[in-house]
Amino acid sequence: MNKPFSIPQRQSALGIVLIFTSTLYKVIRGFWAVLIYFLIKKPSQELLLYVIVGIFILFIIVAIFSYFDYRKFLFHIDYEAEEFILKKGVFTSDFIAIPFDKIQQINFERGIVQRIVGVYSVVIDTAGSKEKEVKIKAVHTEEANQLVTILNQLKNEPKKSSESIQNTENLESSEPSISDEKWTYKLSFSTLLKTGVSSNFFRGFGLIFVFISTIFNELNQFFEEETSNFWNTQFAENMGGVATKSILFFSGIVIILLMLSIIITTGEIFIKYFNLKLTQTKSSLDLQMGLKTNTRVSLKPKRVQILKIITNPIQKKLNLYQVGLWLASSEEHQKKDKIQIPGLEKDTIQKIKQFLYQTKESDSGVIFRPHWVELYRRMIIGIIPIVISGILQYSTKFIEVKSWGIFATLYLLIYTICQYRIFNSLELHIGAAFIRKKSSLWDETSEIIEMYKLQSLSIKQPFWYKRRNLVHVVFHTAAGDITFRTVDRAILREINYCLYLIERDNKAWM
Incomplete structure (x- = not known):
């Protein structure tokens, strides 16, 4: 009688949908700046027709690629060689053999599309091997639990387990049973909301800054002349004088950005940690969380x-x-x-x-x-931006000397307080x-x-x-x-x- 997964097999046929959506997303992400341009400027009917035809052809190419990617993706367990085998690749064939003792962690992941079609991703971490992570994108729930259970047994006791695993009926589920649970902690909606509001929203501030900068950089690559003219004339004339003279303007911008940062940080935490459940069993700490991508990890x-x-x-x-x-x-x-x-x-x-x-x-x-020398070192590093901005101010006059002095003083004061607090702690x-x-x-x-x-x-x-x-x-x-x-x-x-x-x-x- 054949042992489970000893014969090469494919993912669930629904994997074609996942491959198609993920490939299409990558393609669209590479051309998002062009899409924004078409939304801002209405193209001619002739150009719009070409765009529609191009998108249709792109859909067909991605669909064909997804089908062959699904057909070429095969995996199985080689019990004699004590290896997990994976074959994949459309234009080039990859053959991956992972010894059982190289498997570090086996996790479940489930994105929105996977939840809709009713499958799981099985992720095998192989630290120290050529392939860090192997992902099987579409496996039905029962097969996923069975595969994870077998691989966990094989990586812990390769020889003993490979001889004992003959059929699927005697295998335990990878889900912890109620009798094994020692304690469980569930993150409630109110706690999740409080965590998001009280978290470090300066990260959200950084995300806003990066997003705005990326938009300008991407648009500038396609339409350098138009965007540079807008930035150098209209924006500079309308906003530049106010920005250097009005403290209220900057205060309003900071308040708006901080509010947006709190909203972004809260939303990010909500999506990433929604329905978080932490369970301790006799041998592991099991974690399940995520709205966009539901992850199950056994530590x-x-x-x-x-x-x-x-x-x-x-x-x-x-x-x-x-x-x-x-x-x-x-x-x-x-x-x-x-x-x-x-x-x-x-x-x-x-x-x-x-x-x-x-x-x-x-x-x-x-x-x-x-030693106090550490504080001295940190202060020297903090003075470098002031020196560089001072040189730029002297050579280009990009801002009034009085305004530069105010900003430099505030920066130095805040930086000194922060570094002293870090050093003292x-x-x-x-x-x-x-x-x-x-x-x-x-x-x-x-x-x-x-x-x-x-x-x-x-x-x-x-x-x-x-x-x-x-x-x-x-x-x-x-x-x-x-x-x-x-x-x-x-x-x-x-x-x-x-x-x-x-x-x-x-x-x-x-």
């Missing part, structure tokens, strides 16, 4: 290398915290393997710690703080089992590493720090690095003790 304690806890003064009063889980991965994909879970209560944070760590956190240990705690780094500006951040999960330590000492006996310390893990700058050389004694504890411990770091 093992060993793979979590760094725990990051974030809050701010408003969220702290609301008893809201955000957890960041930095997962073991290859160096080039460390940024992707960071899972953020917002809107958690303090009691839930403690439950997560108890699950991840076999040893309780202790306040015993040694605390280090940076920096703290490194080295204990017997944990290393913790704390910092704060608006967000209060705590990063925690279990001692035995450290891969290496780096000590750096620029020559200008030798006279003051200062060093930089870098803690390396499989999920990324944590750096603590300008600390007293006395920390080397604790570093040696850390190395001793790492060598003495026999625990597997992942």
